[in-house]
Amino acid sequence: MQKQGFSRREFLSLAAATGGAALLAACQPVTQDTADGGMETAMEPVTVSVQSGWQTSGDGDIWTPCIELFDEKGTHISIEMIRLHVSPEDTMTAVAGGTAPDVYHRYIGGFAELMARGVMLPLDDLIANAPDFDPDIYLGSQWDNGKWDGVTYGIPALEGGSMPAICWHKHLIEEVGGDPEVGPRSWPEMLEWSRMLLQYDDDGNLTRAGFDPKDAYGFTVIAWPVVFDENYISEDKRTFTFDTEAWAEGLDIIAQFYTDPGIDKMLALRDQWGYWSGYPSSGFNNAKRAMVMDGNWLPGGLRSMVEVTGVELESIGYNFHPNLNEGNKAIDFGTGHTLFMPRSTQVAEDALTFMIHMTSVEVGLIEFEIRAAAMWSKPLLDAIDLSSVPGL
Incomplete structure (x- = not known):
C-alpha cells in the first residue's frame, strides 16, 4: 500500500529543509517522452x-x-x-x-x-x-x-x-423409478427417493445416501431461504427471522434426511466421502450421494475432474430445487x-x-x-x- 500526497507535518519539514525547491519538484507531474518526441504526463507508481x-x-x-x-x-x-x-x-x-x-x-x-x-x-x-x-x-x-x-x-x-439448483446422478434417480431428466419436484419426493437410495454394507455401515442437506451449497444458511420461500433476515439486515412456520417446517424436513439412516452413519459417510463438489473426493462426485444442492459452478467443477471421477457431464441432471411453496421455481441471484x-x-x-x-x-x-x-x-x-x- 503506497501513500499519496504529504501530511501537513511532512509538507512543512520538506519546505524548511530545502527552501521549498524539493517541495516544488515533488509537486510537479512526472513527464515522459512520447513516440512523436513530445511529452506526456505520467502518474506516479x-x-x-x-x-x-x-x-x-x-x-x-x-x-x-x-x-x-x-x-x-x-x-x-x-x-x-x-x-x-x-x-x-x-x-x-x-x-x-x-x-x-x-x-x-x-x-x-x-x-x-x-x-x-x-x-x-x-x-x-x-x-x-x-x-x-x-x-x-x-x-x-x-x-x-x-x-x-x-x-x-x-x-x-x-x-x-443463479443458485441453488438441485443436481442428481441420472442413473441413480432412474434406479428408484424417478424421471432422470426431471429430477425431484417436491420435498416429499426428495425424502422418498433419498430413503430408497440408502445402501449399507454387511456391517450396517452407510455406503450411499440419497441427499445430505449440508453438502455443497447447503453448508450456508443463505442457501435455504430460496427453497423455504422465507428469508432468514429482515430486509434491513438487522433482525434474524428464523422464528417462522416456514423455517420450522423446513428444518424438520432437513432433520429427516439425517434421522432416517441415523446421524452417526451420515457423519461417518461424510468423513469418508467429503462435502463440497469442488473436490474429486466429494461424495456427490463419486455417486456416494445421489443428489446435491449446488450452484452454477458445479458443471465446470465436474468438467475439471472427469478424468479422476469418471463422471461425465451428460450423466448429471439439473433443475429448480424443490420448494416448500410447492411448484414455486426460485433461484437467488443476489x-x-x-x-x-x-x-x-x-x-x-x-x-x-x-x-x-x-x-x-x-x-x-x-x-x-x-x-x-x-x-x-x-x-x-x-x-x-x-x-x-x-x-x-
Whole structure:
C-alpha cells in the first residue's frame, strides 16, 4: 500500500529543509517522452494490495492471469497479491492495527457487520465518477451482498449468479423409478427417493445416501431461504427471522434426511466421502450421494475432474430445487463474491481501477476458461456460449 500526497507535518519539514525547491519538484507531474518526441504526463507508481484466499494456487489460480492482464494495460498501478483467507475478525484486527490491504475479496456474505460498523469504505461517489464503468452490467440483486442501508461498499466480481439448483446422478434417480431428466419436484419426493437410495454394507455401515442437506451449497444458511420461500433476515439486515412456520417446517424436513439412516452413519459417510463438489473426493462426485444442492459452478467443477471421477457431464441432471411453496421455481441471484475496500486505504481511486478491471468481460472469460463459472454480467453472457458446458 503506497501513500499519496504529504501530511501537513511532512509538507512543512520538506519546505524548511530545502527552501521549498524539493517541495516544488515533488509537486510537479512526472513527464515522459512520447513516440512523436513530445511529452506526456505520467502518474506516479502506486501499489495496490489485494487479499484473497480463494482460487489462489495451482491450476485453479484465478488471480495470476487476471493480474497479468491488468499489467498489460500499462497503468501506473502494480498489484501486490496477499494469498490468505479473509475473515471479518482478521479484517477488523488488520484495519485497527494499520496493516489492512487496500482490497479485500470476500464470498458468501460475512461483511455485513463491517459495513455496519463503518470499517469498509463507501464506494458510491467513486463508482459514479469512474470512467468506463456501468453498474447496470449486473442485476440490482447482485449488488446486495455489498450494500448496507442503501450505501454501496462492495463490487460484485469473480463468481456469482443463479443458485441453488438441485443436481442428481441420472442413473441413480432412474434406479428408484424417478424421471432422470426431471429430477425431484417436491420435498416429499426428495425424502422418498433419498430413503430408497440408502445402501449399507454387511456391517450396517452407510455406503450411499440419497441427499445430505449440508453438502455443497447447503453448508450456508443463505442457501435455504430460496427453497423455504422465507428469508432468514429482515430486509434491513438487522433482525434474524428464523422464528417462522416456514423455517420450522423446513428444518424438520432437513432433520429427516439425517434421522432416517441415523446421524452417526451420515457423519461417518461424510468423513469418508467429503462435502463440497469442488473436490474429486466429494461424495456427490463419486455417486456416494445421489443428489446435491449446488450452484452454477458445479458443471465446470465436474468438467475439471472427469478424468479422476469418471463422471461425465451428460450423466448429471439439473433443475429448480424443490420448494416448500410447492411448484414455486426460485433461484437467488443476489449472493456471490464481492470486492471491498477498508476505510484505511490511501489509494482508493487506484484500488477501484483494479476492482473494475475484475468486473471486465476479459476477466470473466479467464475464469470461464478455468472454471466454467464467473460473476455473470450482461456483456459476459453475450460473449459466452453456455451450451459449451453441459448442464450450465
